[in-house]
Amino acid sequence: MWITLGILIASAIFFVNGKVRSDLVALCALAALLIFQILTPEEALSGFSNSVVIMMIGLFVVGGAIFQTGLAKTISSRLLRFAGNSEARLFLLVILVTSAIGAFVSNTGTVALMLPIVVSLAVSANISPSRLLMPLAFASSMGGMMTLIGTPPNLVINDTLISAGHEGLSFFSFLPVGIVCVAVGIIVLMPLSKLFLSKGKKKEASRMGKSLQELVREYGLSNNLFRLQVKEDSGLLGKTIIELDIRRKYGLNILEVRRGDLSKHKFLKTITQKLADTDTQLAAGDILYVTGNFENAERFGREYRLGLLDGHTSEETNGNALDFYDIGIAEIVMMSTSSLTNHTIKEAGFRDKFNVNVLGIRRKHDYILKDLGNEHIHSGDVLLVQGTWNNIARLSREEDHWVVLGQPLDEAAKVTLDYKAPVAAAIMLLMVAMMVFDFIPVAPVTSVIIAALLMVLTGCFRNVEAAYKTINWESVVLIAAMLPMSQALEKTGVSALVSSSLAQGLGSYGPFALMAGIYFTTSLLTMFISNTATAVLLAPIALESASQIGASPVPFLFAVAVGASMCFASPFSTPPNALVMPAGQYTFIDYIKVGLPLQLAMGIVMIFVLPLLFPF
Incomplete structure (x- = not known):
């Protein structure tokens, strides 16, 4: 037991410190559990086959396709019309839309759906994406409290009630609780996100510097x-x-x-x-x-x-006179040492040697666009070349003659296959439908796998390698390596000891004190083990504790569900928190600064609100 606690505490210290990559810390913790034989190899590696981890991988691919086809930009531009130029309205829009979707779709699926859209929104509004992505993840969890199917802990407490012979909860029994969660989230997150998520992390500028x-x-x-x-x-x-x-x-x-x-x-x-x-x-x-x-x-x-x-009508999409898919353009600067100086463009053999066209020459402040074949090359000329992205990248190898401005293959990755946007939209809606409607006999993880495969097979990515590049393996490994920690805590009796002693010890102080103990015990444990595992562990304890003092079990079980779902102070407590971590460039301490105050505020409010909604 003490060894498991020691590994957990050491991991938490390294996570907070941030000097060692989070996935490496998680793998070291996993290795320690194996070395001390707390877990068997099968138990330790079970996280890598967990459906949540597989869903994360698939959702990264789906989100990447939504970006690659320009669908995210299209949706975000329409949403931006409602927000106008107001950052506060944009913040509220993200929270409300995400919460509404999260009520019917898993919080992981909601974040995967909204993440590329929100990044596009932030870029369009000239706001750092980090300002919106953590609130996005938290809003998906808050929205999940609105319905019975919104989050797994809701289903867990419903099953616990039915198994004990009580009446089950209806689909919208959770709605008042969810609305309170969203209201508290908006009030607390608005100042915290401005205060702690305004670092304005900028992406490195490419050498090209021009779109x-x-x-x-x-x-x-x-x-x-x-x-x-x-x-x-x-x-x-x-x-x-x-x-x-x-x-x-x-x-x-x-x-x-x-x-x-x-x-x-x-x-x-x-x-x-x-x-x-x-x-x-x-x-x-x-x-x-x-x-x-x-x-x-x-x-x-x-x-x-x-x-x-007509130059204003594109053959397939929205109409720039020149679109870029397989073929792109780039600038190259001619070196003074080049043997091509004073040769004509035709003699230089760009077409024969590299299969690229020269579209124009920038010479100081002049642009030469006509009769280029007979134009002589001068030292310092900037040539605009056109060709396949791979052929433009090949030009970089001829450093004796010229320097290619920018990174062609990186530029190719940014080009949206906008004629595939309708396909991506249909696949996305299919995925959501399979998750929402019970009459479709497909598990959520299966629907995500199907959607990810369809995105690749229908050409929403340039190639399979582009799909693999959308997966953030650090987040995947972090979650997969930390999931077995919950098994270790249960196996060694840590979870049972902490939860039962806290809940039973507070029972003599009345129902409010007992509810507070159950809520914050659930909230604390969820920081280290999955919210579903915590709910499964604490729901029977909450039910038994309520019956011992002669109170209704409903508010206590709601305390378990809310405490398990409203965990914001750790990036690996819920999949949505981990999903936004790389995109928002967050550190562990960012979750402490923003998530912990929200988590505490949510707990204090719920201790007083739950008995009003569901009397003892």
């Missing part, structure tokens, strides 16, 4: 870029790019060919971008991106029966 759309505007690409669509009766059908000889005949350059799949199902549509290779054979529906003057583009389109698309 893709900023580059498009700077070089004026949209001004001389035109899109022509190959029709069913076009004279280009079956022809290759080299056969057209478009540069000589019309003074135009074909930059790329945008090709959608030929399926009639727009919902599942996929867009493929490819550079205009000389042997690219054109097909109906292809969209050619060409540069040159408008008159020549119009003449080319007229002679070959092509549709000239």
